[in-house]
Amino acid sequence: KQEVTQIPAALSVPEGENLVLNCSFTDSAIYNLQWFRQDPGKGLTSLLLIQSSQREQTSGRLNASLDKSSGRSTLYIAASQPGDSATYLCAVRLFNYGGATNKLIFGTGTLLAVQP
């Protein structure tokens, strides 16, 4: 059974600091991995999608890496800003016979607070 874990559960950093969020998964047979941002009481905003054949993806100040063999992904945020404060979730999409499923397995998230 695929399990996704995110560490730390919460993180507080001063504005301008670079930071890394961690995500680990138990089964390396994934189709892809996706990082999301969630503001309090709101839906999910997709940040980065990494296919299983890729090692990393970048968008602006965000960089996500994927190491399938070790079951790990990291989300690097450069020069953090107060507007980055949110919960960050990672999710893996599984393989199924004939291709991937739409079922995403989520971690419980990392609550990030960037202090001005």
Place this chain on the structure above:
Amino acid sequence: ETGVTQSPTHLIKTRGQQVTLRCSSQSGHNTVSWYQQALGQGPQFIFQYYREEENGRGNFPPRFSGLQFPNYSSELNVNALELDDSALYLCASSSSGRAIGEQYFGPGTRLTVT
């Protein structure tokens, strides 16, 4: 801008009642998935609809059911509501039933069961 919309935004129901939540998928998307997110937890997969048929289900009882319409919009129905059904319900759409496309989430419906 994702284009996925959900209604209503908030809902309060009493234990034992029935509820229907609605989702309009992003233009061009033919697959809809539903997730339940309890407070402080990650979303849990409920089921997926493709071409008006359920083609994937998570570990949820049969009182959770759904529909997808010809325009690809979808409904989630929950019968015999329980207190533990209180959660944020998220709808996600994507462009392929074989799940190749990236999923885009709506803003969610906050359901409170008293």
